[in-house]
């Protein structure tokens with residue numbers, strides 16, 4: 001049984017807490033939040049205690065720490081968590097500013113932390129299946145990828161830290177990073193990137209359109225916080241299309257998964273499992289075995305963050321950015 005602590009009892013802390021309650025070999029022993037009401041509410045739901053800081057758990061046996069704090073607090077939380085355990089899961093993005101990314105990676109490497117970044121698309125069924133069909137050769141050589149991810153600006157967080165690019169990393173680091181990390185995980189570092197941003201009336205970034213260029217493949221991505229006000233609060237529209245020489249996959253967040261080859265189109269039945277639960281099951285399994293989570297290697301996350309920085313630069317300088325090998 002792995003005894004865990006969730007730090008941050010907002011949207012993701014709650015989502016992770018609910019997933020752990022379905023994982024037999026994990027038990028949340030405490031939740032941490034500076035907001036007492038949020039902390040107590042989640043503690044009650046998970047039948048554990050609420051504390052205001054990780055420091056208060058120094059005397060406890062803690063097997064893992066799950067960090068669900070606003071992005072700008074990830075580094076200090078990892079530093080504190082490392083005093084309790086080497087098994088840590090941290091929400092994406094790991095960090096945003098270049099110096100912060102470097103400092104976080106050095107800390108992970110110096111302390112030999114078995115840290116997993118919660119890049120949940122690597123565990124979502126449609127994305128997992130697509131990767132399998134690429135790897136087993138069903139799709140053939142991949143020529144074109146298209147990913148979209150659209151929602152309204154997240155408004156669930158009390159002080160609206162998402163809207164502050166310095167704190168959240170904005171659309172590129174907070175939202176686009178999901179698809180960008182997925183493509184970079186599958187295909188590696190692109191040769192070049194181009195990004196373009198359009199703004200809302202309030203002058204905040206509303207849509208980013210990005211292309212990653214590979215030797216014989218282009219990945220197009222759209223990430224939006226610019227959906228109309230009538231779009232469901234917390235709602236999402238996402239899709240993934242991968243076209244290879246033999247076949248193509250279409251998958252979206254309604255559960256549709258269609259493979260079209262030279263003979264015709266076929267809908268694949270989905271199991272319908274929850275990607276967050278799958279992600280955390282995998283993390284807990286790695287904790288039980290005392291191993292580093294290989295499915296989200298820290299060095300692959302480092303490449304995704306490097307590519308995200310190149311995208312931001314391309315948007316600022318309005319030109320193509322070539323990446324070093």
Ligand SMILES: NC(=O)c1ccc[n+]([C@@H]2O[C@H](COP(=O)([O-])OP(=O)(O)OC[C@H]3O[C@@H](n4cnc5c(N)ncnc54)[C@H](O)[C@@H]3O)[C@@H](O)[C@H]2O)c1
Pocket residue numbers: 007008009010011012013032033034035038052068069070071073091092093118120156157158174
């Ligand atoms: N994987 C996904 O699908 C996904 C979706 C949304 C957000 N995220 C990421 O998850 C992280 C958290 O996002 P969220 O939507 O849950 O944010 P949120 O604002 O809903 O929750 C953050 C919580 O942290 C608490 N908090 C703030 N400062 C604290 C401190 N110093 N110590 C303890 N608690 C503190 C707040 O009171 C709040 O309860 C972010 O990094 C975000 O990018 C991931």
